[in-house]
Amino acid sequence: MADTLTVIDNRTGQQYELPIKDGTIRAMDLRQIRTDAGDFGLMSYDPAFLNTASCRSRITYIDGDKGILQYRGYPIEQLAEHSTYLETAYLLVFGELPTAAQYAEWERTINAHTIPHENIKRFLDGFQHDAHPMGILLATMGAFSTYYPDAKQIFDQASRRLQTIRLIAKAPSVAAYAYRHAAGRPYIYPDASLGFTGNFLRMLFMGTEATYRPDPVLERALDVLFILHADHEQNCSTAAMRAIGSSQSDPFSAFAGAAAALSGPLHGGANEAVLRMLQEIGTVDRIPAFIEQVKGGADRLMGFGHRVYKSYDPRAKIIKKTAYEVFEVTGRNPLLDVALELERIALEDDYFVSRRLYPNVDFYSGLIYQAMGFPVDMFPVLFAIPRTAGWIAQWEEMLLDPEQKIARPRQVYAGAAPRDFVPRERRG
Ligand code: SDX
Numbered sequence: 001m002a003d004t005l006t007v008i009d010n011r012t013g014q015q016y017e018l019p020i021k022d023g024t025i026r027a028m029d030l031r032q033i034r035t036d037a038g039d040f041g042l043m044s045y046d047p048a049f050l051n052t053a054s055c056r057s058r059i060t061y062i063d064g065d066k067g068i069l070q071y072r073g074y075p076i077e078q079l080a081e082h083s084t085y086l087e088t089a090y091l092l093v094f095g096e097l098p099t100a101a102q103y104a105e106w107e108r109t110i111n112a113h114t115i116p117h118e119n120i121k122r123f124l125d126g127f128q129h130d131a132h133p134m135g136i137l138l139a140t141m142g143a144f145s146t147y148y149p150d151a152k153q154i155f156d157q158a159s160r161r162l163q164t165i166r167l168i169a170k171a172p173s174v175a176a177y178a179y180r181h182a183a184g185r186p187y188i189y190p191d192a193s194l195g196f197t198g199n200f201l202r203m204l205f206m207g208t209e210a211t212y213r214p215d216p217v218l219e220r221a222l223d224v225l226f227i228l229h230a231d232h233e234q235n236c237s238t239a240a241m242r243a244i245g246s247s248q249s250d251p252f253s254a255f256a257g258a259a260a261a262l263s264g265p266l267h268g269g270a271n272e273a274v275l276r277m278l279q280e281i282g283t284v285d286r287i288p289a290f291i292e293q294v295k296g297g298a299d300r301l302m303g304f305g306h307r308v309y310k311s312y313d314p315r316a317k318i319i320k321k322t323a324y325e326v327f328e329v330t331g332r333n334p335l336l337d338v339a340l341e342l343e344r345i346a347l348e349d350d351y352f353v354s355r356r357l358y359p360n361v362d363f364y365s366g367l368i369y370q371a372m373g374f375p376v377d378m379f380p381v382l383f384a385i386p387r388t389a390g391w392i393a394q395w396e397e398m399l400l401d402p403e404q405k406i407a408r409p410r411q412v413y414a415g416a417a418p419r420d421f422v423p424r425e426r427r428g
Contacts, residue, residue, distance in 0.1 A: 009033050024053055043410055050307075053234075055242065055401065059092060059393055060233040064308035069315065071231060072096070080318050085226035086110065086196045089168055089389035092231050093396070111192035113169035114199065116140075116177065117147050124181045134263040134380045136178040141171065142256030151250035154399060163251045164392045171388045172196070175381045176203035182375075197223040200385075205373065217329045218372055221322050222382075225365060228315040229383050231390025233308075237262035241391040242398045243407040251395055258391045259384050265302070268383040270362035271369070274303035275376045278335040278342075278367075287342055295351045303363030304346060310356035319364045323371075330371040339367060 005018040005025055016033055018025045031041030046052045061070045069076040072091050079088055083097075090098045090106050098106055123143060127136050145151055148166065153159035177187050180203075188203045194214070201214040201222065232238070241258035245251065262268035277299075281290050293299040306313060327333060343359055346352045362383075369379050398404050 007033065011035050045412055054239065055234065055398065055404065057233060057397055058095065059397060060231045062233055062308050064310050067309060067311040067314045076228065076314055077318065080224050080227050083227060085223050085230065085386055088227045088230050092389045092393040093164055109165050110169045110196065113165050114173050114190035116170055116173050120177065121187060124177055127181060129182060129184065132377050133175065133178040133182065134259065137174055137381050137384060138256045138259035140174045141259065142253055144170065145250045145252035148252065151252055154248060154250065160396055167251060167255060167388050167392055171385045172200040173203060175385055176200060178381065179204050179378060197226060215329055217325060221326045221368060224322055225319065225368065226386035228318060228361060229386040231393065236267050237387065238391060238394050241395050245395045245398055246404060246407040251392060254395055255388065255391060262384055262387065263380050268380045270302050271366040271379040271383060272376050274362055275366040275370060275379065277302045278338050281338055284338055284341045287338065287345060291345055291349065301346060304352065304359060305357040306360045309358065309360060312358045313360040315361040316359040316363055319361065319368065323364050323368050326368050326371050333367045333371045336367055339364060
């Protein structure tokens, strides 16, 4: 049997053979299907890209039915168990796990770029004390495009490497500055002796102690969470990063757009929405009423459901296990009981089972962040920090893909028929 699709256009009786490759047909192969020479030809219509592959990628593989997630072929469970976020970021960007020498150079270079320009402090002073930190992050990272005009040299590999380092290194520092700005506390400069995640915790939580050392269990837990959030193939924010980058804008500007996409409650803002939902439910006895509201369409069970995973999100399994390790140190988050009972009920209820709605990466992560002392509005920022590695890896892959060009979807026009302008005095 040939790898082709035979299509008969019943409007003309014409038959067409469309090649099938990697389980897809090329949308452009539909354009030959016309009713006459003046016909534009067929397009595919796919609002929200439910069934459209936008690219070929070698970075992340997901099997939504089997609950499989792999970065560059490595199962997420093994990376969470044995790797670090910084090593995983190297893997996503370069395609291979680093040797000891490569890792040492990578860590040294990242550490050399963690300090933001001093002017950023004045930039941050322009934000209200209660400004959402996600707004501060995307605005500040976007503003870096004005500090580093060399970032526009996107076809120069050395420049791309430098911007990759700057983005990965500065995202946590800006996030920590945003947190300290809201708290009215002095900014803490990076300390390279602590490693990527330990340094981040110090920049956030250092008080008046002469030496701050993060709890090793909490540091490892956050590093695992960073690994789990580092990439996820063509999600909404990565699609935004690719689309913005396809016009050949610089990667800092593309980051701002990707972070804006991530901040939505249906995407990376879901971890914040989950915590607010759990707080609103409050106690286990109020869960049945909430579930009825969800089934009636009046509410959403935030942290549940996924466009790709129609089974348990493998990241949620790891996060749930990590939560117990964190609570050993911080004390059990009382909202965990609400979350566990919510999951138990939902996984037995036909409304959720029939729609294949399972916990996703955001369902349990917020419980950990809250237990670690993060305010709820920092949760999406904690998602954006590690996703920086995925965004920049996907951005570069798009830029170097010979099949890619500026992203410009078509449309089906459903508006008014042609009509003549009517002067204002004669409008009804
Ligand atoms: C992330 O894409 C990625 O990879 C994202 C991400 C990543 O790492 O980048 O994995 C991170 O964004 C995880 C998702 C976080 N968002 C949430 O937890 C918000 C709650 N979830 C949903 O809003 C929803 O499930 C989405 C947005 C995640 C997916 O939406 P889809 O694929 O467009 O599905 P849909 O909205 O069309 O829902 C299908 C049906 C609908 O019911 P019917 O119209 O068929 O009756 O399922 C229902 C929906 O109403 N449904 C839910 C639900 N999610 C879907 N009903 C109640 N609660 C929910 N959470």
